[in-house]
Amino acid sequence: MREKPILPGATIGVLGSGQLGRMFAIAARRMGYRVHTFSPDFDTPTGQVSDLEIAASYDDLDAVRQFARGVDVVTFEFENVPAPTAAAAAEAAPVRPAGSALHTTQHRLREKTFLTAAGLPVTPYAPVYNVDELKAALKIQGYPAILKSADFGYDGKGQCLIDSPESIEAAWVAVGPSPAVLESFVDFEREVSVVAARGVDGSFVHYGVIENDHRNRILDVSLAPARISAKTAGDAVEMARTVLTKLEITGVLCVEFFVARDGSLLINELAPRPHNSGHLTVDACVTSQFEQQLRAVCGLPLGSTELLCPAAMANLLGDLWDQGEPDWAAACASPAVKLHLYGKLSARPGRKMGHLTALGKNVEETVREARISLAGCVGSANENRTRI
Numbered sequence: 001m002r003e004k005p006i007l008p009g010a011t012i013g014v015l016g017s018g019q020l021g022r023m024f025a026i027a028a029r030r031m032g033y034r035v036h037t038f039s040p041d042f043d044t045p046t047g048q049v050s051d052l053e054i055a056a057s058y059d060d061l062d063a064v065r066q067f068a069r070g071v072d073v074v075t076f077e078f079e080n081v082p083a084p085t086a087a088a089a090a091e092a093a094p095v096r097p098a099g100s101a102l103h104t105t106q107h108r109l110r111e112k113t114f115l116t117a118a119g120l121p122v123t124p125y126a127p128v129y130n131v132d133e134l135k136a137a138l139k140i141q142g143y144p145a146i147l148k149s150a151d152f153g154y155d156g157k158g159q160c161l162i163d164s165p166e167s168i169e170a171a172w173v174a175v176g177p178s179p180a181v182l183e184s185f186v187d188f189e190r191e192v193s194v195v196a197a198r199g200v201d202g203s204f205v206h207y208g209v210i211e212n213d214h215r216n217r218i219l220d221v222s223l224a225p226a227r228i229s230a231k232t233a234g235d236a237v238e239m240a241r242t243v244l245t246k247l248e249i250t251g252v253l254c255v256e257f258f259v260a261r262d263g264s265l266l267i268n269e270l271a272p273r274p275h276n277s278g279h280l281t282v283d284a285c286v287t288s289q290f291e292q293q294l295r296a297v298c299g300l301p302l303g304s305t306e307l308l309c310p311a312a313m314a315n316l317l318g319d320l321w322d323q324g325e326p327d328w329a330a331a332c333a334s335p336a337v338k339l340h341l342y343g344k345l346s347a348r349p350g351r352k353m354g355h356l357t358a359l360g361k362n363v364e365e366t367v368r369e370a371r372i373s374l375a376g377c378v379g380s381a382n383e384n385r386t387r388i
């Protein structure tokens, strides 16, 4: 039986309150939905644009149940929502994607086990539970290698490069003592991602392949379409389809890949939600990844993912504030560049504060525009950090 869609006028609950929730809430409110957000914080990027902001701990399951009773569907904007929180919410409202998908993807070992069982290629790795196992794994895998904590990692956090036996103990202190994964260091040609969505009825759409350039293990610039062969792009999309289907995702999921020099692909990680690399879809696609998430979790037909023109997105990290408030007028100097700021109240190095998207006729031109605008922001227009 076809499920009834959740229509405009209904209320969407968002667990988490960062920029992904903010852009989701903006898309939802534009389509006439109400948005309630739940996180431990107050005056958050999502809360600022929501109808209701609840500040409570994710472990306060009574508060979670009460929150879920007040909405028609619950979704989340980051994958580290604890499993009992998702389960408590599910007692009162549908949770999309389901908590089981969260459970798999919020832990690197579970995620890699799932991917391997699905026949998908992952970076060579070994599970590591103590320093002796780490030493044994390094003997087999060799140097350099990257030690990653199995849970709660993102943007290179909880990770340590090991390039010699001398750095083993320090790496274990930095990343352990929780379970960890030792990955071989991949000498990739480039990094790419596929942002895709699956509807309540199993329908599947994707945004093609997006190319990603990281700096200090944090995404710096994304561009679309990716500069890779049609064969590699097709393979990446088919792998993404397998992931969304096998995880039975309702919503948006991003698959991040390393592309080897021979064009072959390794999956680095999964994010069961809209993704930083998909931010360019807001300005460059018929349907943004956030509207797509909304359509999917509400059981609406999925929207067109067509890329209307080449685009490049550059992240605005907190480091930009080192010399005072960035020069936003300079950032907007090019008429083909769009400015997005997330309303975060304080800037810290590495913190994602906003992004710029440049649109153009070819992808090289958009990357150039985005980088010029980014460089133009540096240097203060105002002395003091003000609220954005």
Ligand code: AMP
Residues within 6 Å of the ligand: 123, 146, 153, 154, 155, 156, 157, 183, 184, 185, 186, 187, 191, 214, 217, 218, 256, 268, 269
């Ligand atoms: P992650 O948080 O695992 O996505 O890692 C952040 C970034 O660190 C990736 O996007 C890569 O640029 C880099 N990185 C992570 N794992 C590896 C690896 N096994 N080999 C080479 N670079 C990596």
